[in-house]
Amino acid sequence: MSALHRRMGIWAASAALVLAGGFVWLATTDAPQQIAQRVVQSSGIGQPFNLVDHNGNPITEKAFEGSPTAVFFGFTHCPEVCPTTLYEISAWLKTLGPEGMPIKAFFITVDPERDTPEIMKSYVSNFTDRIIGITGKPDDIASLARSWHVYWKKIPLESGDYTMDHTASVFLIDAEGNFKSTIAFRENTDTAVAKLRKLVSPSS
Amino acid sequence: MQMKFLSLALFANLIAATGAHATLDTPQLPDNGYSKAVFDVSHGWDAHKEPAPGIMILAASSGHGTDHAAMNQPGYTVGDLVITNVRAGATVPKAPVAGGYMVIKNNGSASDFLIGGQAAFAGDVQIHEMKLQGDVMKMRELADGLEIPAGGEVMLQPGGYHVMFMKLSEPLKEGENRKATLTFKNAGSVEVEFAVKSRKDLKSHGMGHSGHGSSN
Ligand SMILES: [Cu+2]
Numbered sequence: 001m002s003a004l005h006r007r008m009g010i011w012a013a014s015a016a017l018v019l020a021g022g023f024v025w026l027a028t029t030d031a032p033q034q035i036a037q038r039v040v041q042s043s044g045i046g047q048p049f050n051l052v053d054h055n056g057n058p059i060t061e062k063a064f065e066g067s068p069t070a071v072f073f074g075f076t077h078c079p080e081v082c083p084t085t086l087y088e089i090s091a092w093l094k095t096l097g098p099e100g101m102p103i104k105a106f107f108i109t110v111d112p113e114r115d116t117p118e119i120m121k122s123y124v125s126n127f128t129d130r131i132i133g134i135t136g137k138p139d140d141i142a143s144l145a146r147s148w149h150v151y152w153k154k155i156p157l158e159s160g161d162y163t164m165d166h167t168a169s170v171f172l173i174d175a176e177g178n179f180k181s182t183i184a185f186r187e188n189t190d191t192a193v194a195k196l197r198k199l200v201s202p203s204s
Numbered sequence: 205m206q207m208k209f210l211s212l213a214l215f216a217n218l219i220a221a222t223g224a225h226a227t228l229d230t231p232q233l234p235d236n237g238y239s240k241a242v243f244d245v246s247h248g249w250d251a252h253k254e255p256a257p258g259i260m261i262l263a264a265s266s267g268h269g270t271d272h273a274a275m276n277q278p279g280y281t282v283g284d285l286v287i288t289n290v291r292a293g294a295t296v297p298k299a300p301v302a303g304g305y306m307v308i309k310n311n312g313s314a315s316d317f318l319i320g321g322q323a324a325f326a327g328d329v330q331i332h333e334m335k336l337q338g339d340v341m342k343m344r345e346l347a348d349g350l351e352i353p354a355g356g357e358v359m360l361q362p363g364g365y366h367v368m369f370m371k372l373s374e375p376l377k378e379g380e381n382r383k384a385t386l387t388f389k390n391a392g393s394v395e396v397e398f399a400v401k402s403r404k405d406l407k408s409h410g411m412g413h414s415g416h417g418s419s420n
Contacts, residue, residue, distance in 0.1 A: 077370075079303040080334065080362055081341045083296065084403055119298070126296030151340045158345055159328050161370065168341040184339055186363075 045171070045179045049144045051108075051136030054121035059134055061177075067104045068199040069173040070183075073150050075111035075164045076123045081185055082107075083127075085170065088192070090128035095193050102175075102200055108134040110152035110166045112141045172199050283391030284312025285352065292369070292398035293362070293406050294378040302326070302376050304367030304384070304398050305360045305406065310352040316390045317349030318367075323384035327371025334364060343368075349389055362406055376400045 053059040074082035093100045107124055109115035112135045120133030145152055152166040168185040183192045279288040290306040310316055321329040331350050334343045350365055352358050360366050380400040387393045
């Protein structure tokens with residue numbers, strides 16, 4: 001009796017789950033594109049900006065179009081996360097080899113007061129020639145970071161110096177300029193490489 | 205009737221399941237912690253209340269987690285403190301900062317505090333804590349120093365507590381040994397040598413018995 005009850009209970013519960021599944025499916029059936037659209041709009045990727053690359057040349061949002069792109073925000077006075085990430089991006093691109101050639105990678109400073117184009121160039125080029133450093137006027141950097149929903153904050157140190165808190169993820173943007181996903185700090189190498197591979201050839 | 209409805213739902217669910225891989229393509233807004241971090245600019249972090257992840261304060265009895273690196277290198281003793289596995293991250297030329305790491309064991313019956321240091325290759329030496337909050341990396345100076353509890357062991361390691369070498373006058377190269385002085389509130393100062401290691405080698409610290417580290 002109670003066993004039967006239990007079985008009926010389980011059956012009812014799984015029926016409810018199935019129904020719920022169906023509803024979720026119905027609710028999201030043709031949503032992916034709309035969701036993608038919303039994410040792109042809310043993430044602000046593609047919004048115009050005017051900054052300076054590490055060679056001193058102007059750079060705009062057009063730089064993120066036409067090729068799959070990986071973007072990382074950081075600063076050169078960063079003991080671990082930024083050098084590790086720059087090192088890892090270079091390693092991922094090396095792993096991908098020719099397949100990864102279309103990928104463009106950028107390192108945008110959240111500390112433009114200290115990170116001049118010259119400093120960015122000498123720093124970034126010590127990791128790889130595949131990453132371009134970007135800096136600019138503090139206000140312009142701030143509005144770009146804000147539009148991408150990147151967190152950054154200047155933290156004073158007792159010595160009078162300061163450090164920066166900042167979002168540590170790598171942003172992935174497809175060739176059409178759509179935000180696709182992020183690679184988290186310390187993400188497994190295979191996963192990171194797979195995400196980049198997918199960014200280059202979405203259908204594979 | 206009810207059965208029919210159910211099987212319809214089942215069918216829908218099956219489609220949903222088979223279609224699931226398509227929705228994996230859907231870009232996702234970063235998770236909750238992310239947007240919170242974005243909008244709640246004021247959210248602070250009290251380094252004294254919440255230790256950084258990966259920090260282990262071990263009881264003295266379990267302090268046999270030595271590895272090859274720690275065994276190859278002599279420990280340093282100052283007062284009741286024993287310092288092992290002293291290492292620093294190699295830097296690229298022009299890098300302004302570097303991190304120093306070690307294990308500090310306190311055999312005494314009172315807390316001590318690592319409050320600072322000095323190094324010829326750095327204009328400033330500070331004691332910092334770092335941690336990942338959501339996907340935001342935060343770093344704080346430990347104004348009162350890093351506490352080494354009585355009978356306890358504290359690890360300074362990537363992603364957590366570190367000695368922050370600032371205003372580097374020259375790069376730290378892998379394979380080098382760099383002298384520096386560490387200063388404790390009670391035990392005083394001690395000169396140690398930081399073994400400069402690559403990013404990969406830094407990760408394998410004295411947590412396991414094998415010392416071969418879990419490279420991830
Ligand atoms: Cu630091």
